[in-house]
Amino acid sequence: MTKKELLYYVDEHREELIQLVSELIQIKSENPTGTQRGVIDYVETFLGKAGIEFKETGCNPDYPCIVAGIGSETGFSIIINGHVDVVPAGDLSQWDFDPFSGEITETQILGRGTSDMKAGVAGVLFALSLLKREHVPLNGNIRLHIVSDEESGGQFGTQWLCANGYADHADACLVAEPTSMNTIEIGQKGGLLLTLKAFGKSAHGSLGNFKGENAILKLSRILPHISMLTEIKGHFTDRQLKPLKDSQMLAEKENNIPGLGRAIDHVTTNVGLIKGGTRHNMVPDYCEAIVDVRLPIGVRKEEIEEVLEQIMEASGAEGVEYELHYKSEANFTDHEAPIVLAFKKNAEELLGREVIPAYQWASSDARDYRLLGIPTIQFGPSNTVGIHSYNETVQIQDVVTAAKTYIGAICDLMEVL
Template identity: 65%
Template sequence: MSCKSRDEVLELAKSKLDELIKLTSDLIKIPSENPIGSQRDVIDFVKNYLSEAGIPCEEVGCNPDFPCVVAKIGKDEGFSVILNGHVDVVPAGDRAQWEFEPFSGEITDKCILGRGTSDMKAGVAGVLFAMKILAESGAELNGNIRLHIVSDEESGGQFGTKWLCANGYADNADACLVAEPTGHNTIEIGQKGRVDLVLKSYGKSAHGSLAGFKGENAILKLIKVLENINMLREIEGCYKESQAQALINSKLIADQKNGAGTGDVIDHVSANVGMIKGGTRPNMVPDYCEVTVDLRLPIGVGAKEIEDCVKKVIEKSGVTGVEYELDFQTFGNYTEIDAPIVEAIKKHAEALWKDEVLPAYQWASSDARDYRVKDIPTIQYGPSNTVGIHSYNETVDIEDVKNAGQIYLLSLCDLMGIAD
């Protein structure tokens, strides 16, 4: 068929929304746990779906255990949009903790049930559906839409989005939509960076019965250093005037989702002492201890500022024999609030939900960073129920899935020049 206007494309989509719900359920029924499972079946399913929709696709990647699927519709010139999603899910864990079978994909009157419903197979279904509808509609695209489906986001992304960006698959893109879960009233337009801080202390071994009289306890040394770790949390981000509203939105959302008083997590460094290793036996004074601290960096905070503060933390502790390593994985990154991809999603989400939708920064990180490193305006927007993500009894609302699919489609129509 051939649809000439956005309204015609939308009517086609509305007539097939039940297919979107079934697609989500079908994806859930395919176990794709990472790192304990296989991604082969779900990747093959995506390839078959695209092929049946008449959309040429290709399996690419550098690790056969974590393949990617890429596809494109439209013409080479004009506006270029990337749609990104991951099909791997975190392990379901203890089945006894679930109120339903985690890979049932059961559809109730209001929800779809199962591991990955919110994170993020509903989002993947939404972008696949939107791409299929546009291809089926025959509408003329003033540009192209590229699809990036990856299978290792939950394990860091080195074989997925990061690899795709490093190997030219994101070149010359004008925008990117990552269908990660946000809920209907938030558009993620920026996120914090991440660095692993490893502190190492060296002491002198002795018999445990002589502790305090002989030897030098490496664990106690690091305890003194960790007493000052809050110095890192005093570091604030640096924002431009154009980021003021997004920062206000972000603090508001953080307070709402995490509890009153947590808004400062957005524009301050966070420091989580996550791992500590030290000692050999309880009857020996430990001569070595190592601590790993997960630091999340707000926008505008650089390497030198962090390193200078780490040195001050150690100095203030008053101990010697302490070393550190900093592994900077990414820095804070963002998309301007008035970027076309932000404005398109915001306009259609507000029109459909009849609710204000806030562009905001995220306190964690995701694959969006890899596109932003390439200066591609990138957002996250996807259906979700927060309860159950990376936990038990994960679900997603059917209304949220249907609306997300339509919002993606309408936004792509705007960006591809498909008029009313």
């Protein structure tokens, strides 16, 4: 088949693709509250029927990985990554439909994981099975990484695969995570956890205004100053200014929040957890808060520590310490890397509008490939409303467009006419 014939095939067999998404949704694979066995078994059965060689691997039997591949040993080598775990559905009464029904309407597929990211996984599986069945002569190879531990941080999934040689010698990587059809993600912020610890002296609660030192009140004097960290700005090269400005414009337009573009090039903070005290009638002698801090490109550890010292001084609180646990550095791919241009070209041809390479404020497994020096993008169908919340859905047309973009870009990168 030619590239044109392959794209036509997707349109003609779109019902198969839509059904694939629905069936993946119907398999509960919540992380960390559920099991991944059912969905991993389903993917393995699909690959087996498609004639694609695979193996199950990993370091934790509760979070297995699948690696597979098609194509030749020489030529362009691309990794395609997708995770099959989903965040828990939560309070079922908050859903307007069964989150694991995989219901198909005229325009949408409904359920937990539709956008994040079983629709992307389905598009990838559908594309690979088509290329394999039609014996498309690829000038290169596709290496599939299916993981089941992304929602809990990825240490048993993509991180482990990258650390154990499964990503070696790759020329590019696609992570089929949700982006919408308006953008190709080419960079994301880094992150660290800031733990603030306040130490006091215990006493009987009835004497709290006269005796003891209340650790909760000490910490409360620190927290209003945490926003000082958000004044730290990233350090972008001249070459990065265009995608930066495009990213900020897109963020504000799609979310209708003026000033949201600042989240791309400045540090952001979220005081997410506070715990302190043991009983209501005891002066608490310990309290801690955990702050999620996201780091734009170029921000150094020394900048964070310098501002933290200013925060401590500004609060006037004594008996408060802090710890920093770095999770990852900000990471990015050049906006004119071959994989970026191939996906941009094919998506724009299908959609008839501009698709913008952009940075985002969140993070994904893309960082692990970028840390190995592999040009990596994120591109997948999604409705942002409902991701990690209730009433998650995906547009059927976006699923089809994504699958066609995967096939078209692969054909261009591997010289399929």
